Amino acid sequence: xxxxxxxxxxxxxxxxxxxxxxxxxxxxxxxxxxxxxxxxxxxxxxxxxxxxxxxxxxxxxxxxxxxxxxxxxxxxxxxxxxxxxxxxxxxxxxxxxxxxxxxxxxxxxxxxxxxxxxxxxxxxxxxxxxxxxxxxxxxxxxxxxxxxxxxxxxxxxxxxxxxxxxxxxxxxxxxxxxxxxxxxxxxxxxxxxxxxxxxxxxxxxxxxxxxxxxxxxxxxxxxxxxxxxxxxxxxxxxxxxxxxxxxxxxxxxxxxxxxxxxxxxxxxxxxxxxxxxxxxxxxxxxxxxxxxxxxxxxxxxxxxxxxxxxxxxxxxxxxxxxxxxxxxxxxxxxxxxxxxxxxxxxxxxxxxxxxxxxxxxxxxxxxxxxxxxxxxxxxxxxxxxxxxxxxxxxxxxxxxxxxxxxxxxxxxxxxxxxxxxxxxxxxxxxxxxxxxxxxxxxxxxxxxxxxxxxxxxxxxxxxxxxxxxxxxxxxxxxxxxxxxxxxxxxxxxxxxxxxxxxxxxxxxxxxxxxxxxxxxxxxxxx
Numbered sequence: 001x002x003x004x005x006x007x008x009x010x011x012x013x014x015x016x017x018x019x020x021x022x023x024x025x026x027x028x029x030x031x032x033x034x035x036x037x038x039x040x041x042x043x044x045x046x047x048x049x050x051x052x053x054x055x056x057x058x059x060x061x062x063x064x065x066x067x068x069x070x071x072x073x074x075x076x077x078x079x080x081x082x083x084x085x086x087x088x089x090x091x092x093x094x095x096x097x098x099x100x101x102x103x104x105x106x107x108x109x110x111x112x113x114x115x116x117x118x119x120x121x122x123x124x125x126x127x128x129x130x131x132x133x134x135x136x137x138x139x140x141x142x143x144x145x146x147x148x149x150x151x152x153x154x155x156x157x158x159x160x161x162x163x164x165x166x167x168x169x170x171x172x173x174x175x176x177x178x179x180x181x182x183x184x185x186x187x188x189x190x191x192x193x194x195x196x197x198x199x200x201x202x203x204x205x206x207x208x209x210x211x212x213x214x215x216x217x218x219x220x221x222x223x224x225x226x227x228x229x230x231x232x233x234x235x236x237x238x239x240x241x242x243x244x245x246x247x248x249x250x251x252x253x254x255x256x257x258x259x260x261x262x263x264x265x266x267x268x269x270x271x272x273x274x275x276x277x278x279x280x281x282x283x284x285x286x287x288x289x290x291x292x293x294x295x296x297x298x299x300x301x302x303x304x305x306x307x308x309x310x311x312x313x314x315x316x317x318x319x320x321x322x323x324x325x326x327x328x329x330x331x332x333x334x335x336x337x338x339x340x341x342x343x344x345x346x347x348x349x350x351x352x353x354x355x356x357x358x359x360x361x362x363x364x365x366x367x368x369x370x371x372x373x374x375x376x377x378x379x380x381x382x383x384x385x386x387x388x389x390x391x392x393x394x395x396x397x398x399x400x401x402x403x404x405x406x407x408x409x410x411x412x413x414x415x416x417x418x419x420x421x422x423x424x425x426x427x428x429x430x431x432x433x434x435x436x437x438x439x440x441x442x443x444x445x446x447x448x449x450x451x452x453x454x455x456x457x458x459x460x461x462x463x464x465x466x467x468x469x470x471x472x473x474x475x476x477x478x479x480x481x482x483x484x485x486x487x488x489x490x491x492x493x494x495x496x497x498x499x500x501x502x503x504x505x506x507x508x509x510x511x512x513x514x515x516x517x518x519x520x521x522x523x524x525x526x
Contacts, residue, residue, distance in 0.1 A: 014171055021163050025369055026391070028156040030398045033366045035150055035206070036359050037402060038137040041130075043344060043356040046096035049130035051492040052413050053123050057476060059485035060098040061114040063091070068100070068258035070117040075102050075110055076282055082107050086243060086278035086290070089258070094275040096488050128424050129413050133406075138210055141428075151210030157203040161192055168193060183521050184372035191365035195358050198341055202359075205342040239305040239332050243278070249285045255314045258289070264317045265291040265310040269324070272308050273346070279314065287314030294346030298325045300337045303345035370395050393442040400455045401438025403503065405431050407462030410496060414470040449512045456507030463500030467493035 041048065050056045072089060075081055082104060090101040092114045099120065103109040111122040132141075139146025168189055175186045192199070217229040224234060258277065265274060274293035281287045292307040302308055306328040311320045326333075344352055374392045412427045420426070438455060445451040470493060471477055481490040511520050 010170075014167070017163065017167055017170070021160060021167060022373065024156055024163075025160050026373055028153050028160070029366055029370050030395060031149065031153040032157050033363060033370075033399055034402065035137055035139075035153060036363050036366065037406075038133055039202075040356050040359045040363075041133040041406075042137040043352055043359065045130045045134055046352075047488050047492050048133065050096050050098065051470070051489050052129040053127050054418065054474060055111060055120045055122055056098055057474060057486060057489065058098055058113050058115055060093050060096075060488075063093065066092065066100075066114045066259075067117060068262070071100055071112040071114065071119075072102065072258055083282065085246075085280045087280075087282065088276055088278050090276045091274065098488075123418065126418050126423055127413070129409060129427075132409070132424075132428060138206065147210045147214075151207050151212075154203045154207035154210065158200060158207065161196060161199055161203070164189065164192055165196060180517070180521050181372055181375050184368040184375060188365050188368040188372060191361055191368070195362055195365075198355070198358055199362060201338070201341050205339050209342075235331070238329055239335055243280070243290075246281055246286050246288065248281050251285050252283055253285045253287070253315055255283055255287060256317050261289045261312050261314070261317055262291065264312060265289075268310050268319060269308065269322060271295050271297055272310070274310075275346075282314060285315055288312065288320060289314050295325050296346065296348075299347070300340045301325050301333050302328075302336055303347075304336045304339050304343055306332045306336045367399055370399070390443075392448060394439070396448055396451060396455075397435075397439035397442040400452050400459075401435055401442065403459035404438065404455055404462055405435035407459045407466065407500070408434050410466035411462045411469060414466070414473045447512060449510065449517060453507050453510050453512060456503050456510065460500045460503030460505075460507060463496050463503065465500075467496050 068089075076083075076087070084104045084106065087102065087104045090097075090103075092098050092100050098114070100112040100114050101109050102112075108124070109122060111120050112118065113120050135141055139150035142149070173185065173189060174182075175190075213231055216231045220231045220234060221229050228234065262274065262277070266272075272291075272293040272295050274291045276292055278290040278292070279287065280290070288311055290309055290311045292309045294303045295301075295308050302325045306325060308323055308325050308327075310322045312318065313320055328336075341355065344355060374389060374395070377389065409427060409431050412430060416423050416427060441454075442448070442451050476484075476486070476489070478490060478493065481487070481493070509520065511517050
């Protein structure tokens with residue numbers, strides 16, 4: 001009797017876990033898909049932001065050949081340039097940007113081509129493609145509402161993946177792929193089981209960034225004994241300590257060049273890939289140059305809040321102080337290790353592509369989960385009867401309709417003149433109109449398979465078209481880009497073209513009749 005009760009109890013538990021998993025998954029699946037879809041572009045942001053800007057169309061100079069003084073000294077000697085401490089100089093090659101950038105508070109960033117030592121006109125707010133794709137990843141266009149919604153979506157994602165793993169352990173699923181539901185169920189489970197560790201870390205950090213900071217107010221108030229609600233008032237001074245104030249001597253002293261100081265910094269710590277230098281009190285005997293960077297030999301422990309550095313005297317280059325990776329407070333090491341997979345600061349191209357591949361695979365897993373739910377409901381009707389489901393139409397517009405809308409963003413990037421008034425607003429507006437238009441068309445069309453085919457064709461055409469528009473309007477052909485060593489830009493063009501071809505091919509192969517869709521998923525994938 002007790003064994004029967006135990007079996008019945010386990011059966012009820014499994015059923016309830018499944019129902020909660022399905023209900024939560026369907027409620028948040030579309031938002032999770034949007035976050036992951038744009039997250040792939042956010043991972044590739046360094047390459048896209050170079051491709052999108054005319055001012056970055058030059059090769060990345062060899063660091064050892066760059067004459068920093070030729071670009072920096074005239075700026076620092078300019079009496080009209082504000083000498084507000086610190087003046088930050090970001091070196092070429094940082095985040096794939098080939099330009100040298102000089103900035104300080106309350107003034108426009110100066111951008112230089114290190115191959116010619118000439119200043120170039122930065123696009124600033126006239127080109128925001130990579131930034132907008134990144135913002136769509138975490139809901140920033142919708143302000144606080146977007147942060148909260150996408151934050152809870154990340155929480156739901158963690159709940160679903162952990163709950164799904166528990167279900168896989170408790171329920172011995174049959175990995176049958178003789179039916180569409182079996183195929184969708186198998187690969188939905190398997191993919192999320194494979195990518196479980198990185199996906200959990202990425203969603204956890206996403207949830208923390210979107211809702212963790214604001215949601216931590218009660219605990220912050222208790223931890224500070226009523227002194228503050230803002231967690232950054234407690235953690236900020238530890239993670240990002242203020243630069244020490246250095247009193248000026250009010251004299252005028254000859255400085256060593258940045259080239260000489262950088263050489264000395266590399267000799268002191270050759271393991272650091274120096275990305276920028278902060279100079280304080282320049283041309284004064286108290287001047288210092290703080291070189292900061294990333295240590296690739298100790299990933300997960302630096303690159304975000306923990307920036308190993310070498311601080312030198314601007315007068316003679318003597319070592320004032322240095323901070324190694326392990327010198328950081330333990331909380332900073334923990335913070336960087338947790339957020340490393342989300343931000344990917346300082347990592348190489350292979351690592352970025354690897355993480356992007358994991359996220360791409362997860363979009364298929366999300367899609368299979370939604371298709372599984374829709375297919376189970378469609379099985380109530382014969383194959384010869386078209387099934388019209390409101391959630392299915394919405395899913396079609398969100399998951400497939402976002403592809404042509406994003407393709408339009410890339411096409412418009414080099415189609416719209418850069419001196420056009422409200423250029424970025426028009427670009428974003430047309431993106432929104434097309435995406436909403438796909439929702440209207442999805443509900444208008446009775447045959448969802450035909451609609452998906454049309455969306456794939458349109459998206460593929462736009463992605464294929466975007467590199468050709470870039471070649472024409474930028475004046476750089478593929479051969480020119482290759483010969484002038486602008487391989488980052490050329491790789492984006494090639495990637496867009498290949499993506500477009502794949503979309504067109506999938507659209508061509510996708511059947512338009514429900515009775516043939518079984519063969520599309522099963523026969524061709526076994």
